[in-house]
Amino acid sequence: MTKAARRRRTAVLISGRGSNMAALLAAAADPAYPAEIALVLSNRADAAGLARASAAEVSTAVVESRAFRGDREAFERAMEAELAHHGVELIALAGFLRVLTPGFVRRWEGRLVNIHPSLLPAFPGLDTHARALAAGVRLHGCTVHLVTPDVDEGPILAQAAVPVLPGDTAESLAARVLVQEHRIYPAALGWLAAGQVRLVEGRAEIAASTAAGGALLNPLPERPSLPRDAA
DSSP states (O other), X not given: OEEEOOOEEEEEEESSOOHHHHHHHHHHTSTTSSEEEEEEEESOTTOHHHHHHXXXXXXXXXXXXXXXXXXXXXXXXXXXXXXXXXXXXXXXXXXXXXXXXXXXHHHTTTSEEEEESSOTTSSXXXXXXXXXXXXXXXXXXXXXXXXXXXXXXXXXXXXXEEEOOTTOOHHHHHHHHHHHHHHHHHHHHHHHHTTOEEEETTEEEETTOOOOTTOSEESOOOOOOOOEEEO
C-alpha cells in the first residue's frame, strides 16, 4: 500500500509584478505538483504580485528592505522569521531585486532556486536583453539555476532558447523570453521539490530529463512526477 508524498512547502520571493510567481502558482494549483506555494514574500509593500497571490488565496508577507538599509543580515533575519513561521522548505526567487548574503545562501543551499533572463553563463547580471542584442547573438533565452554565493553562477537546472529576430528591441526580445520562463520555471521547481535533482561535480543532473536531440528546451519541461512513499 502506498501513500502520496507530502508536497514541499515553498516560498516565492518577489519585488514587483510577479509574472513568474503567477506561473508557479498556476502549476501548484494542481494537487499532483510536488511543490505547494505556502508563502509569497516581497521586500516591497507596493509589489503588484502580492495582490495576485492574495487573489489565489496564498499567504503573503512583506519585509521592507528599505527599513534595514545598511544591515542586510537583519533584513534576512526578518525574512527568515517569516519563512519559519510558514514552514517553508524551498525558496523560489521570482524577480526578487535583492542580492542575498553568502550566509543566507549557504543556509538554504540546494533549496534556493532562481530564474535568470539569459542563457547562463552568458550575460549574468542586469540588462541582459539589451546586452544580448549589442553582442549580436543569434540565440538568447533564460536559465533556472540553484543559487550559490556567486551571483548567477549556480548549477543549471533548465534552459530555454529563443531566436533573436531582425528588428528586435530589448522589449520584444524580453517578451519572447518571458514566455519560456513561464514554461521552464514550474518544471524546474517541480523537479527540485520531487527530489529529482542531484549534484555531480558541481553540475545538476535531472532524473526526469527527457530532452531530445534538436530541442531548444533542455531538459524538456514536462510535468515532474510526484514521488510515492511506501506506507
